[in-house]
Amino acid sequence: MNKLLQTKLSLMMFLEFFIWGAWYSTVAVYMSVNGMENLTHWPFTVNPIAAIIAPFFVGFIADRYFATEKVLGFLHILGAVFMFLTPMAVNSPLVFILLLLAYNICYMPTMSLANSLSFHHINDQEKDFPIIRVFGTIGWIVAGLAISFGLGYFLAENTIPEETALPLYLTSAASLLLGLYSFTLPHTPPPAAGEEVSVRSIAGIDAIKKLGSKSFYVFLFSSFLICIPLAAYYNFTQIFLGDTGFENIAATLTIGQMSEALFMVLIPAMFVRLGVKWMLAAGMFAWVLRYAFFAVGATDPIIWMIITGIALHGICYDFFFVTGQIYVDKKAPESIRGQAQGLIILITYGVGMLIGAQVAGQLYNLFLGEASSLSLAQWHDFWWIPAIFAAAVMVFFIIFFNDQVLDEDATAEDITV
Numbered sequence: 001m002n003k004l005l006q007t008k009l010s011l012m013m014f015l016e017f018f019i020w021g022a023w024y025s026t027v028a029v030y031m032s033v034n035g036m037e038n039l040t041h042w043p044f045t046v047n048p049i050a051a052i053i054a055p056f057f058v059g060f061i062a063d064r065y066f067a068t069e070k071v072l073g074f075l076h077i078l079g080a081v082f083m084f085l086t087p088m089a090v091n092s093p094l095v096f097i098l099l100l101l102a103y104n105i106c107y108m109p110t111m112s113l114a115n116s117l118s119f120h121h122i123n124d125q126e127k128d129f130p131i132i133r134v135f136g137t138i139g140w141i142v143a144g145l146a147i148s149f150g151l152g153y154f155l156a157e158n159t160i161p162e163e164t165a166l167p168l169y170l171t172s173a174a175s176l177l178l179g180l181y182s183f184t185l186p187h188t189p190p191p192a193a194g195e196e197v198s199v200r201s202i203a204g205i206d207a208i209k210k211l212g213s214k215s216f217y218v219f220l221f222s223s224f225l226i227c228i229p230l231a232a233y234y235n236f237t238q239i240f241l242g243d244t245g246f247e248n249i250a251a252t253l254t255i256g257q258m259s260e261a262l263f264m265v266l267i268p269a270m271f272v273r274l275g276v277k278w279m280l281a282a283g284m285f286a287w288v289l290r291y292a293f294f295a296v297g298a299t300d301p302i303i304w305m306i307i308t309g310i311a312l313h314g315i316c317y318d319f320f321f322v323t324g325q326i327y328v329d330k331k332a333p334e335s336i337r338g339q340a341q342g343l344i345i346l347i348t349y350g351v352g353m354l355i356g357a358q359v360a361g362q363l364y365n366l367f368l369g370e371a372s373s374l375s376l377a378q379w380h381d382f383w384w385i386p387a388i389f390a391a392a393v394m395v396f397f398i399i400f401f402n403d404q405v406l407d408e409d410a411t412a413e414d415i416t417v
Contacts, residue, residue: 001128008185009118009132014139015178016114019076019107019171021140023083025253026147026167027100028238033163034090037372041361042097044235048354050104055342056199057109068117068188072110076179079106083172087165107175112342117188130264137261141254146170148251162238162249215403216331219280220347222397223324226284227352229291229386230316232360234353236382237310240294243373244301255307259314267318276327277401283320284394286312291387298379321348331403360386 024047028040062071082103089095122128147170151161161167241249271279290312297305324344332340363385367378374382 001122001124005121005186006128006132009121010135012114012178012181012185013118013132013136014142015174015181016110016139017136018139018143019174019178021143021250021254021257022147022167022174023171024234025144025238025250026162028235029160029162029242029249030090030165030167031096032239032242032373036090036093036096038365038368039093039097039361040239041231041235041357041364043100044231044357045354045361046097046101047104047108048350048352048357049101050108052346052350052354053105054108054112055346057105058112062109062113062190064190066190068113068120068190069182069185072113072117072185073179073182075106075110075113076175076182078179079103079110080172080175080179082106083168083175087168090165117185120188121186134261134264137257137264141257141261143170143174144250144252144254144257148248160247160249162242167250213403215401218397218400219324219327219403220344222280222284222393222401223320223344224347224352225393225396226287226320226390227348228356228359229287229390231353231356232363232386233290233313235357235360236364237294239373240298240379240383241306243379244298244303244306244376246306252307253310255310256313256317259311260317261314263314263318264322267322270319271323271326276323276403277398279319279323280327280401281394281398283316283318283323284390284397286315286319287390288387288394290316291383291390295380295383295387298376298383301376327403 024043027043031037031040031043062068082099086096086099086103089099118129118132122132147161147167151164151166151170152159154166155161155164238249238253241252246252267279274282290309293305293309293312296302297309328340328344364374364382367374367382
């Protein structure tokens with residue numbers, strides 16, 4: 001692949017995930033110190049709502065009528081405006097949340113657009129795309145480090161950056177930058193121009209029919225269920241860290257992304273050794289361990305347990321989500337692979353995270369009561385609930401999933417992430 005092209009696409013992916021990491025890992029802290037401590041689950045609700053809307057926007061509009069780089073640029077610039085306005089509505093919770101919804105409706109389609117733009121211009125997807133995509137993980141890490149250790153220079157002494165509006169303004173600035181940069185990316189014509197696109201294909205209904213088997217349905221249902229406790233991690237870990245005495249919250253959370261990058265490299269070898277079933281089960285077991293470490297570590301608190309729980313994010317994400325994407329790609333006929341991958345995103349980051357955010361929010365508010373924060377004993381009890389839920393999903397999956405796809409014919413060479 002041309003080095004200049006690789007650099008341009010890698011910078012695009014870096015900014016794409018820098019933007020997401022800058023606000024996603026801090027917004028609950030910001031809301032908590034501004035009188036919205038019982039509403040922190042709403043940003044993590046509007047995000048999956050946007051994830052559900054995004055495939056239809058991309059399928060019916062972006063993929064059919066406009067060049068990808070232009071849609072990418074327009075959405076990021078519009079999103080920058082919405083995010084810039086969001087902190088100004090901090091005293092009006094409804095407007096604050098609606099602005100976050102508007103922003104996410106702009107942002108979520110850009111994830112698939114960035115991927116499709118990259119795939120259009122590279123020759124070897126399995127070899128070239130991981131090199132480009134890893135810069136997204138690096139972008140998320142840099143965002144967290146920049147917030148915790150960089151924004152402090154612009155604040156008064158002893159002011160915690162995560163508690164201010166600066167991360168949101170940083171998100172807006174980065175979104176504007178990526179929006180303008182997008183217009184310099186290689187021209188990418190609409191991939192589905194002139195093609196008939198249906199709701200059934202975008203929603204993945206056709207894919208479900210062609211992939212239908214007992215084990216595939218078990219995988220699909222388990223993927224949906226495991227995203228319910230995942231919402232609790234994304235939403236409340238940042239608040240939990242603050243309550244247990246951590247100061248550099250955004251930076252601490254990047255340990256999970258560092259772990260993600262590490263375990264991404266190990267997937268091919270582990271896949272050959274374990275097979276699809278036990279890779280997925282290992283990912284689920286890491287979920288159980290993560291919440292158990294949080295629960296036990298909350299009481300004193302025990303710092304190493306909390307750090308370990310965050311570091312397990314790499315196994316949770318890579319062994320389950322990335323392995324699941326490989327499983328679906330290998331199982332699906334070539335004609336419906338795109339639909340099948342879209343179905344998984346819709347079920348997990350859409351419906352699963354939407355329900356999970358609401359359930360976790362109601363659970364948190366039940367523990368919170370009239371207080372402004374949870375006690376360490378309450379955090380202990382809170383984290384055991386997603387731990388037990390994840391354990392139940394894992395046991396269900398192990399008992400009922402028996403698909404042997406990949407287990408007999410996969411090699412380290414053809415399993416490339």
